[in-house]
Amino acid sequence: MSTEIAPHARPALPSELGPEPILAAIDVGTNSIHMVVVQIRPDLPAFDIVGTEKATVRLGDRDPATGELTEAAMERALQALQRCRAIAAARGATQIVAVATSAVREAPNGRQFLERVIHEVGLEVDLISGPEEARRIYLGVLSGMDFQQRHHAIIDIGGGSTELILGAGQEPLCLTSTKVGAVRLTQEFIHTDPISPSEYTVLQAYVRGMVERAVDEVKAALPPNTPLRLIGTSGTIQALAALHAHQSQGSLPTTFNGYSLALGDLQQLVQQLRRMPFAERQTLPELSERRAEIIVAGAIVLQETMQLLGCDRVTICERALREGLIVDWMLSHGLIEDKLRYQGSVRQRSVYNQARKFRVDVSHGEQVAQLALSLFDQLRGQLHQWGESERELLWAAAILHNCGHHIDHSSHHKHSYYLIRHGGLLGYNETEIELIANLARYHRKSLPKKKHENFRTLPTKEQRRLVEQLSAILRAAVALDRRQVGAIASLHCRYLAPQRQLLLQLHPARTSEDCALELWSFDYNRHALEAAFAINVAAELVPQPLSAV
Template identity: 60%
Template sequence: MVNSIPKPQNNPVTLPIIPPDQDRILAAIDVGTNSIHMVIARIQPHLPAFTIVGREKATVRLGDFCKKTGELSEEAMDRAMAALRRCQDVAKSVNAEHVIAVATSAVREAPNGQAFLQRIENELGLWVNLISGAEEARRIYLGVLSGMSFDNQPHVIVDIGGGSTELILGDGHEPRTLSSTKVGAVRLTAEHIKTDPISSTEFYALQAYIRGMLERSIEDLQAHVKPGERLRMVGTSGTIETLVALNAREKFGTVPTPLNGCEMSVKDLRDWVNRLRKMSLSERLVIPGLNERRAEIILPGAMILLEVMMQLKADSIVICERSLREGVIVDWMVAHGLIEDRLRYQKSVRERSVFKTAQKYQVNLAHSQRVAEFALSLFDQTQGKLHTWGEEERILLWAAAILHNCGHHVGHSSHHKHSYYLIRHAELLGFTEMEIETIANLARYHRKNAPKKRHETYRNLTSKHHRRVVEQLHSLLRLAVALDRRQIGAIQSIECRFDAVQRSFQLLITPTQADDPCSLELWSLDFKKGEFEAEYHVKLTPILQAN
């Protein structure tokens, strides 16, 4: 067995046929707590590299939750819809090949977040991928690495958003730590600041709160710093860029363009925090370069950054203008084979994350890999005959096969349901939230009942596309599990023969041992084939062949 995903023989073409050296245009949208950002990138596959050729931004404040319900407010959602419509128009005007959108903290936490994403899909035809905090941090890391070299030296990346702060420790290779903490400039302003200017009581209480919230992430990060290493700080996001720009304008009379590489000392930052805390909003508004929306939230954002720098004993921080949106582009380039050498490890980030989760829950990996091989063999041999799913759905099936039995870590009874919850909260890297939901549902339905609308887990699949994936592919996983019923590798290989006219499906089974009748496997196949037959409208007949 090898820890890899076998490639399908015939992948369906899901992209337009474009000459390999021709430039491609891609749009990446970040639906954040404070703002919606879009970058337009010109990808040059022959280098490979990309250049940002356009930007759009709208401050929509999705994080201004309804105080009674904690939901996204109608006003904020309407502002977001208008901003996304504008982004689509711009992307269309430059003939963008794809528009890739991700949503982060505010949508993750709001009770009506999924409903909002469904509204976007229904009204705009735009699919927005909801990503976890850890996945957000991973893509930020990719974005930063695309814009600056770390020279194998450890760097701490700080990204302060409206609802969360991401901390990443890396040296240009695989990230050592990825964390996302629920402290953000919009969140802290709404929940902790009631006075203007902020009172001393509120200021010190907020300072203590930030320190307590960041403590675990910083301790974890410090635990991965090797003796003698000197950390370098990299800042991304609007909050840090604004602070560095304000400082540069005041000290040097001008703001560098681009801001990339511009530096700010911890001493200057501390001075700004002390000044900003004494100012009312109206006084902050007259500071050159500080707009109204940023002026409202700049103080808590500066306090977060100062706390991180003090805890890590950093002297200064340097700006990198590439972050999450650019990371989305890099991730797309990796997924489509446009990056092969640099960041090569990212090609297997999803696989490694799945194996790490399997190890965490003490999965019988030998059995799970056999199940995965059977599931993928069934997928590949029926592709184009019984289904039209491609590589993206294939890896979801593989991940579910590897993790389908992880629920045994909790208990044998109803372990398929335990598997769902463990997978759902595992923060699998490289997957969107809906993809993780799909993996969890596939694992949940590897035994017992088929997917039903009354099941809460199935209802969590708000995407029709992913619901259909579960409906069709869970039956392949059931057959794959049956093929290793004794968990001893009794079956060596399988071959599928499909007669479209007769709607007959023969499953030719070659045993590992010539004298093994594989009675338990054949019984299990007969027991579990009903879902497969019902979904694909075929009659399945297992046939044991001589080895």
């Protein structure tokens, strides 16, 4: 989801964005808020960075008793986001894509903070999961580095979490997110200045234990006897590279892209930094005050991960999550056709992966999806005005609507909501996953009601209307495949506007089939369509296809 600087009645189409649109991407992190403003070059396809902004707001400084974001931290973030929006507008950006990560994900009042951002800043910020954050970091790195079809691990050390990714320049082979970050570890483990030997030993052991599982996942996904290169992103790793460059070369490179830091040199830096009090670290020109405070914990994460991976050096990439947001936006707007084409189907692959994980009958899901999308397409422009993005949400819900059977048949629609909501779908933001889960939740039994928490807490009236209407379409499609044998091959809609009457002409897969159970099931469930669209609905079996009217 993106925020338009100059609001339109609907999101702009690629053809309406101009030949080289300007886009801003904002990462609301645990330690800092970062923004990049880019000019898109669709003919390459690529983008040029035309502006950046950073504010260290420390959203991760949460209330130790409740875990909530503090009022002071939220105020710092709101002011920073106001500045970002103003700078983006001044740079000519027409849209802003913004995401929030670890600190907001974990805070009990994280969603309330995002609502404040909407009301006080006029900016929509998507809350993304750890694996989704890792996927977009991977996209960002691919936009700035050529992997040459060799396997690379990527490590991104943030304030609240560390993402470890494996890929070879095509689709990612492993995406992990671990709750070890420079801010989190500093707050929880470092209480002496400089850090005492006992605290250092405990922190080192804790980090190793936490990242070991992610490292094992990367190793398991790596083909046997395959060399592994390590790429590092994030402010922590760039700060360590800057310290190394200044000490070894006496100056900083013009860019850190491609700069290499050996494990042995990193270990020397860690030993040096751990013995320096905070006041002394502050005097290092390569470290800001905020970075100096958390650099020891961040350096330990990099050191332990490199040792576990068996990598003797890390290569720096300056592109990461923010640039990944740009690439993801270009993919979703059809502006990348050749390079990274594989990522264009990440949503579909993720849905099918979830279907396999929860042992969904995919053939039934695809049949339901076919009927639901046919209804959606034929009613568009007559009974609804939803577009392609909403159509894709309906498709995902149709494929996954029965996944709750994986837990239990009883109330499986409610189980489907939970599994979709927490199953880690990739390529979708938090709001889209919530909508897919709600659509699946209402494919049977009760219609959407405000007393249902999952429906009541949808942030906008438009989203609740979407769930009411598209869940009714999905419910009808599920009813029309009642026996899950594909008895109804296709359907055509006849809508009589003056009478507000909808007639469904159902075409059986076999002419000898009376489809009595499907007709009964549809009649039993048609009230959902009638309520959602304020119409009267009927269905009839027509052996030979008729043209839609």
